[in-house]
Amino acid sequence: MSLLTQEVEELMEKHFGFSGFREGQKEIISDVLSDHDVLGILPTGTGKSLCYQLPSLYLEGITIVVSPLISLMVDQVKQLKAKGFKRVTAINSMLDFRQKKHRINNLHHYKLIYCSPEMLQNEHFMTQITSLHISLFVVDEAHCISQWGHEFRTDYLKLNDVIKKLKYPRVLALSATATPQVQDDIVKYLERPEMKKRVYAMDRENLTFTVEHVENWQEKMERIEHILRMHPVSTMIYFSSREWCEKVCFMLKEKITNLKVAFYHGGMEPDDRLLIQQQFMNDQLDVICCTSAFGMGVDKPNVRLVIHFHLPTQKESYIQEVGRAGRDGDSSVGLVLYSKGDEQIPIHLMELELPTENQIKHVYEYVNPLQLNSIEEKQEEIISQCELSESQWKFILFQMEKFHVVQDGIISKDKEKIENAYRHTVTYKQERFSHKVQKFYELLEWVHGDECRRKTIYQSFQKGFKAPTENCCDFCGFTFNEWEPLIVTRERKVHSWMEELKEIFHQEGPDEKTI
Amino acid sequence: MFHTILLDSFQKIQMERSDSAIFHLLTGKKSSQTVQDANTLNLKNYFGIYKTLKRKDFDKEILYLMKLGFIKSNPHNTTFITNKGITFLQHHMENNKGLHWLSGYHLHQMAPVFWSRIQLFIQTASNVTRGNNRFVPIVDQELTIQWMKQFFVQYKGQLDVIFNDMYEELCNLLSKQPSQQASIFVSQLTGFNKIGLSKFQTADRFQMTKHDVEMYTQSTLHFMMNQIYEKKGQYKRLLDFIPNDFHKLPLTESAKQTLRFLNSGIPLNTIAKKRRLKLNTVLDHVIEIAFVDPRFPIRKYVSEEVEQQILEVTEKLDTKRLKTIKEHLPEHVDYFAIRLVHAIHFRSSNPTKELPTI
Structure with missing residues (x-):
């Protein structure tokens, strides 16, 4: 065992440039290396990904990582490559046909393969990977398996089957936020009852929580301006829409000229997103106005302040987003700005995620057994006729599969079966919606609460919490006036292009080169 | 600078094309029509200089230019530049060096x-x-x-x-x-x-x-x-940083294939059949090729007499509108012949600059 530990530490030093493990990493890694299935619940910012990246170097064979978000995969691959980790790739639907084909046919060149759960339903891909030696199967964001998790992805429910086809490699399921109920679901649906649970407390002792109730958005602006003038720290401001994100960014730029402000959201070009993200990491930007699209894979140590201009849809998301602050362990603050009526936006967003009852009815009417055979033939027509978003269509399709209305792409001709499935789909949709609303109300209750914020934010996830090292929360006496955060100062002069070019090309010394 | 480019384009197309033609030009759409426009209307330098331009953004800028009164649209769904626009354009053409460095046709790829x-x-x-x-x-x-x-x-x-x-x-x-x-x-x-x-x-x-x-x-x-x-x-x-396919003719992939067939002497109808394309598409390719290939064998398609007729009518009417020109020509002269002759003669006032190869 000690030999193993030593080797692991050497690998760590060599590839990741540091030797200390963070809480939980060492335990999970040695479990995986000694051939256990593991469920790891590690709070955001503690380096979940190291738990499989390191074993993948050590183990013979290939590590597969199932990840729900393409942007997340792409980020991870980029960062790994930046660290000198070459044999890594991501296979997802964003690749064009040729790229995909090339990568799939060359899977054996890689040690670490990221893929979407959808890819694992692709026959060609599966044929290729079942012929290879898969030594570790990782389910990232494993809470997606449970319908009680904060995101639910129906494709995750098919992973037990994939594991079977891969001849039972060891399995590592990871999540940052999972209630005990969700943890049970993960073990159950992956069908790995012997899974070792490694659950670590998610509370962060250097975070201070504060909620401010204001009258309207203008007052939110005033507060932000005031706080940033007082504390010009590295800050993230979260919004629930792209429009707001840009709008507030412009206003802040005009008002606070000594800080560099930019916005980031999913509607931007990938190139621009990458630049903004890197500038923020490099402290070229102080304040970033963003949507939830920002942050995944952003491991900036010195974010001091995370402001929520709008509410997220549940506590899990809030914990994750506020967790981007203070990864270096220094004093950091999460501020939620609330004004009456703010609950409208999240509720509306939740409605959009699920199909309406009318849409469900419409789809089932389409699936008339007398007219259709294969679902694929009509899929696009159904989606456009019923005006379904992708998530709405997937929701209905999964229900049709679950109740055997669609089997292997063929539609059942059994009318009774179809009606039964229809009724279940409607009921299930209602259940999901009220579950989501309930989750949101838990967050809202926290916002309106009159008790210690730290106690109430963590209580549904774990028993107790560590004593805060800084101010606890607004109820325990925190005010911005007394806060003394570390401030990074960076000299920012506007240079002429010649000076700028010299800097990039390391041409030190004045007028050394005459042009 | 973008506005100047748009205005210059509007001035050069002189109401002969819709706004879309300019959009296709800037994004470098590889259609025969766009390639032809770039050549005959002296807009080669702008060809493909803005491949990432989105239609939505383009329309927004057009609307803005209208608001400023630099351009106006007429009932035929084409747009023309106003005097105000011309003044703006002239000022900026003179003062913006960068405009004259663009050579999109050759460098856009x-x-x-x-x-x-x-x-x-x-x-x-x-x-x-x-x-x-x-x-x-x-x-x-x-x-x-x-x-x-x-x-x-x-x-x-x-x-x-x-x-x-x-x-x-x-x-x-x-x-x-x-x-x-x-x-x-x-x-x-x-x-x-x-x-x-x-x-x-x-x-x-x-x-x-x-x-x-x-x-x-x-x-x-x-x-x-x-x-x-x-x-x-x-x-x-x-x-070393310049990609070394400088010498290749700027053609669409499909036109390149057609050219390969043509070079081995296969007739147009057979090419269409073999490639499962409409004859018209193949004809479009021929025109596209005629534009860029200085050695294009025009006599294979158009007699000297017809060529002369087409040129005379074009000059007399002072337009490049195909429909108008066709109306003034004998019945047997088809659109293909007119377009082909235009392609050869209005390729560019200075013949395609032979570009060096690495």
Whole structure:
């Protein structure tokens, strides 16, 4: 065992440039290396990904990582490559046909393969990977398996089957936020009852929580301006829409000229997103106005302040987003700005995620057994006729599969079966919606609460919490006036292009080169 | 700068085409019609200079120009430039050097490749020479990354020298530009501990639109590439960054295939059948080829007599509208013949510049 530990530490030093493990990493890694299935619940910012990246170097064979978000995969691959980790790739639907084909046919060149759960339903891909030696199967964001998790992805429910086809490699399921109920679901649906649970407390002792109730958005602006003038720290401001994100960014730029402000959201070009993200990491930007699209894979140590201009849809998301602050362990603050009526936006967003009852009815009417055979033939027509978003269509399709209305792409001709499935789909949709609303109300209750914020934010996830090292929360006496955060100062002069070019090309010394 | 380009385009098409024609021109749409427009209407320099332009953004700018009263639309769904627009255009054409450096027709395919190679190399070299091997590349096109790997292998151990030479060459080229245009270029570069600005941020810094930034950037790239070619000896490092398919005719993939068939003497009808294309599509290809191929055998398709007739009518009516011209010609002269003759004769006042090969 000690030999193993030593080797692991050497690998760590060599590839990741540091030797200390963070809480939980060492335990999970040695479990995986000694051939256990593991469920790891590690709070955001503690380096979940190291738990499989390191074993993948050590183990013979290939590590597969199932990840729900393409942007997340792409980020991870980029960062790994930046660290000198070459044999890594991501296979997802964003690749064009040729790229995909090339990568799939060359899977054996890689040690670490990221893929979407959808890819694992692709026959060609599966044929290729079942012929290879898969030594570790990782389910990232494993809470997606449970319908009680904060995101639910129906494709995750098919992973037990994939594991079977891969001849039972060891399995590592990871999540940052999972209630005990969700943890049970993960073990159950992956069908790995012997899974070792490694659950670590998610509370962060250097975070201070504060909620401010204001009258309207203008007052939110005033507060932000005031706080940033007082504390010009590295800050993230979260919004629930792209429009707001840009709008507030412009206003802040005009008002606070000594800080560099930019916005980031999913509607931007990938190139621009990458630049903004890197500038923020490099402290070229102080304040970033963003949507939830920002942050995944952003491991900036010195974010001091995370402001929520709008509410997220549940506590899990809030914990994750506020967790981007203070990864270096220094004093950091999460501020939620609330004004009456703010609950409208999240509720509306939740409605959009699920199909309406009318849409469900419409789809089932389409699936008339007398007219259709294969679902694929009509899929696009159904989606456009019923005006379904992708998530709405997937929701209905999964229900049709679950109740055997669609089997292997063929539609059942059994009318009774179809009606039964229809009724279940409607009921299930209602259940999901009220579950989501309930989750949101838990967050809202926290916002309106009159008790210690730290106690109430963590209580549904774990028993107790560590004593805060800084101010606890607004109820325990925190005010911005007394806060003394570390401030990074960076000299920012506007240079002429010649000076700028010299800097990039390391041409030190004045007028050394005459042009 | 973008507005000037739009206005110049409107002036040159003189109500003969819809707004879409300009959009296709700027985005470099590889259709025979667009290639033809670029040539006959003297708009070659703008061909494909803005491949990432979105239709929505284009329409917005058109609307804005209308609001300013620089252009107006008429009932035939075409747009014309107003006197106010002409005054604006003339002023800016005279004062904006960068406009005259654009040579989209020849460089539009190479400029983005050249740009991404420069960006990735500078970021890499700037980091590596500072001992930092861990950075996230800001360019993620697979082809560029592969090219750079080869480049590094080829010049192993000479990185410092190349990096210094490149500095000299870039400095030299940029000094020949107005300082604002040079600044726009440099502020987008990424190096060690300094991430470049996005197009949007650059626009913000220089108080212009992101479209302007895009145009200035293209102009700088075109300027550099042309300079590098003209004075090969002077910019030997940067020469390596230019992709070496300079000599190929700017044709669509499909037209290239048709050309291959034509060269082996296969008749048009057979080509259409073999390629499962409509005859009209193949005819479009022929016209596309006629535009760019200085050795195009016109006699195979049009007699000398018909050619003369077409030219005379075109001159007399002073228009390039096919329908009008056809109405004034004998019945048996078809549209294909007219377009072909136009292609040959209005290719460009100066024949396709023979470009050197590496």
